[in-house]
Each structure stands twice: as C-alpha cells, then as structure tokens.
Amino acid sequence: xxxxxxxxxxSAAHRLLGYDGACQNLHGHNYKIRISINCRELxxxxxxxxxxxxxxxxxxxxxxxxxxxxxxxxxxAGINPTSENLARYIFEQMSxxxxxxGASVNEVEIYESEKSSVxxxxx
Numbered sequence: 312x313x314x315x316x317x318x319x320x321x322s323a324a325h326r327l328l329g330y331d332g333a334c335q336n337l338h339g340h341n342y343k344i345r346i347s348i349n350c351r352e353l354x355x356x357x358x359x360x361x362x363x364x365x366x367x368x369x370x371x372x373x374x375x376x377x378x379x380x381x382x383x384x385x386x387x388a389g390i391n392p393t394s395e396n397l398a399r400y401i402f403e404q405m406s407x408x409x410x411x412x413g414a415s416v417n418e419v420e421i422y423e424s425e426k427s428s429v430x431x432x433x434x
Contacts, residue, residue: 323380
C-alpha cells in the first residue's frame with residue numbers, strides 16, 4: 312500500500328454556533344490541510360497517482376472555502392463550520408474527485424492553528 316500526502320491551505324472566517332466562548336464570535340483562521348490517499352498499485356511508469364491529480368482536486372474543493380464566511384457557504388448549509396465538520400466535508404468531496412481504481416482517500420487533517428488539528432478518516 313502506498314500513502315500519498317498533499318498539503319494546501321486556505322483562509323476563511325466563521326463563528327461557531329452554540330459554542331460558549333470566544334469562538335462564538337466572528338473570527339478567522341489560516342487553515343492548513345493535509346490529505347492522504349491510499350493506492351494499492353503503481354502504474355506502468357511507477358506512479359501510484361500523479362500528485363498533480365490530487366493537488367488539482369484539492370484546490371477545486373478549497374476554492375469554494377477560501378476567503379469565505381464559512382457559515383454562509385451553500386455546501387455547508389446546516390452544518391456548524393467546526394474543524395471537525397470541515398475535515399469530513401473535504402474528505403467526502405475528495406473521495407468523489409479521486410476516481411482512479413485502487414486509490415481512495417485515507418484521511419484529511421485540518422490545522423486551524425500551528426498547534427491544533429483534527430483528522431477525519433473512515434474506518
């Protein structure tokens with residue numbers, strides 16, 4: 312099994328609904344995203360999956376989130392824009408975008424700061 316990782320970032324604002332603390336107020340983060348893709352085999356030239364494919368798919372997902380007020384993003388309607396929910400959303404979107412047989416999203420890690428991250432994976 313090969314595990315390919317790609318990292319990207321985006322900036323966005325949000326407020327956490329139902330949260331009792333400072334994060335209930337409008338604030339922003341410079342999010343860092345790491346996605347891990349599992350690949351079972353290599354192609355004829357020795358690649359599991361071209362990094363360009365992963366980077367392009369991830370950029371497409373993050374484009375709708377970058378410099379957005381996450382509480383108003385239509386794709387996140389009805390979802391509190393926590394890092395946990397963002398990680399799951401990105402995982403699901405990337406799972407749709409990666410269509411190579413034998414390749415699947417393993418996990419998405421999202422850092423909302425240099426010191427705090429969450430990982431979403433399906434077991």
